[in-house]
Amino acid sequence: MIRIIICLIIASAIIFGALRGERFFSSTAFCTSCHTMGYAYEELKKSSHYGRLGIDPQCGGCHLPNGFLNRLKAHALSGVTDLYGEFTKDLSTYEKFSLYRDELAERARRNLKNWDSSPCRTCHKNPRPASDNGKAAHRMLKEGKTCVDCHRNLHYRPLKTAG
DSSP states (O other): OHHHHHHHHHHHHHHHHHHHHHHHHTSHHHHHHHSTTHHHHHHHTTSTTSSGGGOOOOHHHHHSOSSHHHHHHHHHHHHHHHHHHHHHSOOSSHHHHHTTHHHHHHHHHHHHHHTTTHHHHHHOSSOOOSSHHHHHHHGGGGGTOOHHHHOOOSSOOOOOOOO
8 A cells, every 4th residue: 555655656746747847848938048049039029929918928838739748749859959959050149040040930830830730729729810811811721731831920020931
């Protein structure tokens, strides 16, 4: 009986630690303190997604998929890639960071596409555009398209690539 109680306590501590750890590593405070994403965060605060309707999205809310295990996997893969980039690229100024913007933005879009834009759908559950063009465009969601196929520049505007 004691072994069962000890196992339950250990399992509870592991689960609690994993949940708290995932929340910590998803926070904007962590993202902007550990690497140069502070530049992107400042741009986000000037975008239409920030402050509207009292919503101030955090990095993890948009750049991580839905679902705890999916988020852990994304943390592991993106974390390694981001850490590698921190040590191999000079991102010390906004100008130097800007040299890599298209590459970083395209990687974020690929991730969102692979996740069927699940972070977008957390807030935008049932998009109802007012214009006929918007309504027609959103019908493509039923044809295998996803949000970032059209909404490409969410807080980074000067994208050079198309499609």
